Amino acid sequence: MLRDVAVLALQGAHAFELGVFCEVFGIDRSDDALPVYDFALVSGTGDSVPTRHGFEVRTRHGLERLASADLICVPAYDPHVRQPDGLVEELRAAVERGARVLSICTGAFLLGDAGLLDGRRCTTHWRYADELARRHPRARVESDVLYVDEDPVITGAGTAAGIDTCLHLVRKEHGSTVANAIARRMVAPPHRDGGQRQYRERPLPQDGTGSLAPVLTWIEANLDQDLTVEAMARHAHLSPRTFARHFRRETGTTPLQWLTGQRVLLARHHLETTDEPVAVVAHRTGFGSVDNLRHHFARRLGTTPQAYRRTFGGLPGSG
The missing domain is CATH 3.40.50.880 (Class I glutamine amidotransferase (GATase) domain)
Structure with missing residues (x-):
């Protein structure tokens, strides 16, 4: 410790x-x-x-x-x-x-x-x-x-x-x-996806497309939904290819990688602060199944949802 x-x-x-x-x-x-x-x-x-x-x-x-x-x-x-x-x-x-x-x-x-x-x-x-x-x-x-x-x-x-x-x-x-x-x-963001590529010096976009902040906010509010790149692009009023290009430029990662990261963060919060069954957590966070949640937990954190809850459940601020 x-x-x-x-x-x-x-x-x-x-x-x-x-x-x-x-x-x-x-x-x-x-x-x-x-x-x-x-x-x-x-x-x-x-x-x-x-x-x-x-x-x-x-x-x-x-x-x-x-x-x-x-x-x-x-x-x-x-x-x-x-x-x-x-x-x-x-x-x-x-x-x-x-x-x-x-x-x-x-x-x-x-x-x-x-x-x-x-x-x-x-x-x-x-x-x-x-x-x-x-x-x-x-x-x-x-x-x-x-x-x-x-x-x-x-x-x-x-x-x-x-x-x-x-x-x-x-x-x-x-x-x-x-x-x-x-x-x-x-007064800092608790977690940022992406990498340094987005901060390197580069020419400004020439097509006048604005920030994707509104669509990122919309995605975060709908993590439990079936979100595809096509659905995200429609919300941003862009074609899927253009959306993916602008998404990587602004976040340093792909839409699906960013989406998975946000879902894992939300799952961690539920596992820490609730006693909901893991199957319910998987549904609430958009993973759909316990197997899918376990898969992404193992890839991102090297542990299982159950083990994570045993370690971090009931910390200060939990409900």
Whole structure:
């Protein structure tokens, strides 16, 4: 169980990514019956550390604090800036004893320096993916995803994707009810499908087609219905081919993949917050049959609906 979180304050750290870790794991939300972590900012000197923005972060803990952490978080930083001696050894030792490491953006370079990306899928900000692959050729760098979970090594893409990455781990440890509650407190979306491809620089569409937000809202309100690409396209007043093209451009995924992801999220919510039979959950979420629900749960979560309910049912906020 995730209890002890240490966040590295690296020389040249980026304030936003450092702040994401502090926001997700460092705030006491016990007033909402949410988990409270033993949280610490850690530096190689146990003193102040200069960030890339011209101010310093003062810490009270040195690298020895990493020895007790269940999770070590690595923010974005300038990967050309030398970090304290012994840090990569501490990261390797932490993983060997069973701790997780989680990086955002260029924080993946430090995990690579520690050899923790070798043979593993990983990601970073799309602007630095090629450089990460050159510096760490044994890493399997994926540039079109928001995060990669190769437990115990979790890597997130750039900047705001750090929120997605942290909430993913919270969801994995505590269930979607807790992750959604933290997201609401942060005024952030609890889950985003798609990947980084949608955020890369590209020419604006020339056909004047507007956002698909209205049709996405309609889909979310009708997940229990028999939704085909043709039905979605009709609602968007587009041909199926044009709709699919615009959908991938705006979300980074296909209509059916996005639909399945939303149905799995809804099923998780029902399993956590109700005692409805799994067959009823399958019907309410549009999967139709228990077998179909089990199939998609196994593919997306590596578990069964029944096992998920045993683990996460009855969490704070459940009805």
